[in-house]
Amino acid sequence: MLALLGATTLMLVAGRWVLPAASGEANLKPENVEIHIIDDNFFLKWNSSSESVKNVTFSADYQILGTDNWKKLSGCQHITSTKCNFSSVELENVFEKIELRIRAEEGNNTSTWYEVEPFVPFLEAQIGPPDVHLEAEDKAIILSISPPGTKDSIMWAMDRSSFRYSVVIWKNSSSLEERTETVYPEDKIYKLSPEITYCLKVKAELRLQSRVGCYSPVYCINTTERHKVPSPENIQINADNQIYVLKWDYPYENATFQAQWLRAFFKKIPGNHSDKWKQIPNCENVTSTHCVFPREVSSRGIYYVRVRASNGNGTSFWSEEKEFNTEMKTIIFPPVISVKSVTDDSLHVSVGASEESENMSVNQLYPLIYEVIFWENTSNAERKVLEKRTNFIFPDLKPLTVYCVKARALIENDRRNKGSSFSDTVCEKTKPGNTSKTWLIVGTCTALFSIPVVIYVVSVFLRCVKYVFFPSSKPPSSVDEYFSDQPLRNLLLSTSEEQTERCFIIENASIITEIEETDEIDEVHKKYSSQTSQDSGNYSNEDENSGSKISEEFPQQDSV
Amino acid sequence: MTHRCLLQMVLLLCFSTTALSRSYSLLRFQQRRSLALCQKLLRQLPSTPQHCLEARMDFQMPEEMKQAQQFQKEDAILVIYEMLQQIFNILTRDFSSTGWSETIIEDLLEELYEQMNHLEPIQKEIMQKQNSTMGDTTVLHLRKYYFNLVQYLKSKEYNRCAWTVVRVQILRNFSFLTRLTGYLRE
Numbered sequence: 001m002l003a004l005l006g007a008t009t010l011m012l013v014a015g016r017w018v019l020p021a022a023s024g025e026a027n028l029k030p031e032n033v034e035i036h037i038i039d040d041n042f043f044l045k046w047n048s049s050s051e052s053v054k055n056v057t058f059s060a061d062y063q064i065l066g067t068d069n070w071k072k073l074s075g076c077q078h079i080t081s082t083k084c085n086f087s088s089v090e091l092e093n094v095f096e097k098i099e100l101r102i103r104a105e106e107g108n109n110t111s112t113w114y115e116v117e118p119f120v121p122f123l124e125a126q127i128g129p130p131d132v133h134l135e136a137e138d139k140a141i142i143l144s145i146s147p148p149g150t151k152d153s154i155m156w157a158m159d160r161s162s163f164r165y166s167v168v169i170w171k172n173s174s175s176l177e178e179r180t181e182t183v184y185p186e187d188k189i190y191k192l193s194p195e196i197t198y199c200l201k202v203k204a205e206l207r208l209q210s211r212v213g214c215y216s217p218v219y220c221i222n223t224t225e226r227h228k229v230p231s232p233e234n235i236q237i238n239a240d241n242q243i244y245v246l247k248w249d250y251p252y253e254n255a256t257f258q259a260q261w262l263r264a265f266f267k268k269i270p271g272n273h274s275d276k277w278k279q280i281p282n283c284e285n286v287t288s289t290h291c292v293f294p295r296e297v298s299s300r301g302i303y304y305v306r307v308r309a310s311n312g313n314g315t316s317f318w319s320e321e322k323e324f325n326t327e328m329k330t331i332i333f334p335p336v337i338s339v340k341s342v343t344d345d346s347l348h349v350s351v352g353a354s355e356e357s358e359n360m361s362v363n364q365l366y367p368l369i370y371e372v373i374f375w376e377n378t379s380n381a382e383r384k385v386l387e388k389r390t391n392f393i394f395p396d397l398k399p400l401t402v403y404c405v406k407a408r409a410l411i412e413n414d415r416r417n418k419g420s421s422f423s424d425t426v427c428e429k430t431k432p433g434n435t436s437k438t439w440l441i442v443g444t445c446t447a448l449f450s451i452p453v454v455i456y457v458v459s460v461f462l463r464c465v466k467y468v469f470f471p472s473s474k475p476p477s478s479v480d481e482y483f484s485d486q487p488l489r490n491l492l493l494s495t496s497e498e499q500t501e502r503c504f505i506i507e508n509a510s511i512i513t514e515i516e517e518t519d520e521i522d523e524v525h526k527k528y529s530s531q532t533s534q535d536s537g538n539y540s541n542e543d544e545n546s547g548s549k550i551s552e553e554f555p556q557q558d559s560v
Numbered sequence: 561m562t563h564r565c566l567l568q569m570v571l572l573l574c575f576s577t578t579a580l581s582r583s584y585s586l587l588r589f590q591q592r593r594s595l596a597l598c599q600k601l602l603r604q605l606p607s608t609p610q611h612c613l614e615a616r617m618d619f620q621m622p623e624e625m626k627q628a629q630q631f632q633k634e635d636a637i638l639v640i641y642e643m644l645q646q647i648f649n650i651l652t653r654d655f656s657s658t659g660w661s662e663t664i665i666e667d668l669l670e671e672l673y674e675q676m677n678h679l680e681p682i683q684k685e686i687m688q689k690q691n692s693t694m695g696d697t698t699v700l701h702l703r704k705y706y707f708n709l710v711q712y713l714k715s716k717e718y719n720r721c722a723w724t725v726v727r728v729q730i731l732r733n734f735s736f737l738t739r740l741t742g743y744l745r746e
Contacts, residue, residue: 095704120700149696157710158703208641208683263666265673269652301670304675 028111039128039149040088054508065097092119105131127213130204137317138194138227145185161268172197185270194226229316232307247290255309259283334420339428344399351390368409377402397552402429591741594675599734613722619708622701628739634686641679642699646706648672658723
C-alpha cells in the first residue's frame, strides 16, 4: 500500500519534470511584439513568455506580402535581449506591405513563429527630428534645415522636396512670447530684435498627408548688434505694360542698392541655393529707391526678390524676401455693369466686358469670375458676392431704397492674380414695395369713395348759398295747383299774355268773418307747418287781436 | 427682420459655395498647357546615347496607369499631384553628367512647381473629405515606381545612360498625365 503510494508519487514527480520539457516550444514563443519606425530605423520589441531568460535567443524574418520568400533580418538574428532594430535599407522597399515573423530559440528547440500583422512601413513610419543649422543677423535668423533621416534615407527619399518645417521661436529670457512660423528648408525668420538670445525648435511636416514629425532639440542663438547700414524695407513690384517697377523704402540718405531674384521653386529643394540668386538687370548700384526692368528679362513664373543697400559704412543685410508672380500682372480690364429694378425687392445686375477687353484673348484664356460688391446707398455695410454668371439677381432687398453696385473681374481659381480694378459704381432704386402699394390702393379707394361725399357736401353748400343770396322767384308747387288757370298764372309769372279779369261778387260780409275765424284756429295749429296756408291771403286790418295770427305773407317754401 | 437677414445669409452662402465648388475647366486648360510645355522642354534635351535605351528596364509602372479613364475626378487629382511631385523630385537631382541645359531643367521645374501650386488647395480639400480610396493605393504604387527610378539612378551614380532611361520614363509619364487630364471633365 505504502509502496504503491510511493511509486505513484515518484511517477508524478517525474512526470512534472518531463511535462515542461515536452511543452517547451509553446512556452518560448514571444508575445506582444511591437514595432516602432522612426525615419529609417525599425525598433522591434517583444516579451518573452518563458520564465528562464538564459540561453533563449530570438530571430526575425520578413517577406513582402504575397511572395513566399522569407528573408532574415540581419539586425535581428539570435538576439539575447527582447528588442532589436534594423534599417529600412535591408527591406529595400518601404512602399509595399511586408510581413514580419519572430521566434525564440533555445539550443536546438525553436518556438513557433509569431507573425506580425502585415503593414506598409512608409505609412507606419514616424517622421523624426530634422537637422537645423542657424546663422544670425541683427533682425533675422537664417535657417538651414536638412530633412529628417540621413541623406541616403529610403523612407523619405521621395518626399525630400515636400517637407515644410514648423518653427517655434521664443526669447530665452521669457518663454511666454512664442511665435510659430512655417518655413522652407532654406528660410529666414524676420522681425526679431538685435542682441537678444533666441531659442527655437523645429519639426518637419508633410502637409498634404497630414503627417507631423517630432521636434528637434532646442537650439539657441544670439542676434548680432544692430547693423551700421540698415536694410531696405517694404518691397513692392508693379507691372506696367512692358516693364516691371521695383520699389522699396529707405529713409536714409546716400546709399546705392542692389536687387536680386530667385526662382521660387528653389526654396522647396533642401540645400544651399545662395548661388541661384540672380542679379536683376538695371537694378545694380542704383541710387534711387526704385528700379525699372523690362518684362522679357524674366521667363514666366514665381520669383522671390530681395534688395540690399550699401553706403560708405558697408553693406546691409538683405531685406525681407518678397514673393512675386509674373502671372499676377496679367491685365484684366474692369467689367461694365448695368443695374435694373425689376420688382420691389430685387435688382437685376448684368455684367459685361468692356470694349477693350472684347478684343483681348484673355477672356478666352482665363474663365472669369466676378467679385460683386453692393451696398445700400445710405449705409456703409457692403456685401461681397462671387458670381460666375453675367446676369443675376439680388433678391430680398428693401423697396424704394437706393442700392449701389460695383464689380471687378478675377481669374477663376487663380487667387494670385489681382484681377481687374473695380468697375464704375452704378446705383439704382428699387421699385415701391407691397406695403406702399397697399397704401396706394387704400388711398385710391378712399379717394373714390370720398368723391360722392364731396360732391354731396358741395351741392348742399351751393344750395345754401343759393338760398341765401339768390332766392328763387319760382312759386311753390302748391301755389301752382291753385293757379292752374292760365290767366292768373300768367299774371304771376309773366305779363306778356293778355289778361282777363274775373270778378267775384261778395254777397255777405259775415260769411267771410266766419271763414276767417275757422281759418284762424287752423292757422294756430298750422303755424309752423311748411305747408301752404289755405288762406287766400286776405289782409284784415279790422281785428288785430283776433286775426293777429294770420300770417301776412305767403310762407315760402323751398322745393327740393 | 432677422428672418430676412437669415435668408440673405443663406443666399449669400449659396453664392459663395457655388463659387468655391471647383470648376475644373481652368485647371484642365492650365494643366494641358503646362504639360505640353513640359513635354516640349523635355524633348529639347538630347536623348543620346541610344544604346542606353536598349537594355529593357522594368520599373514596375503601376497597372492603373495603363487605363486613364477608370479614375474618378478626385482620385485623378491625387494621382496627378503625386506624379508631378515625384517628377519634380527626380529632376532636382544631380544631372551634371548629362550635360543638359540647366535653363531647360529649371524651366521644367518651374512648370511643375506652378502646376503643383494650382493643385494644392484642391488636393487638400480632397484629402480632408476622403479617408482612403482607390487613389491612395495607386499613389502608393506610384511611389514604388518612382522609388525604383531613383534607386536605379543612384545605383548607376547618376550617369548619362541612367538619365537617358529615366528621361524616357518621364516622357511616358507626361503622356499619361495628358490623357488623365483629358478625363477631368465635369
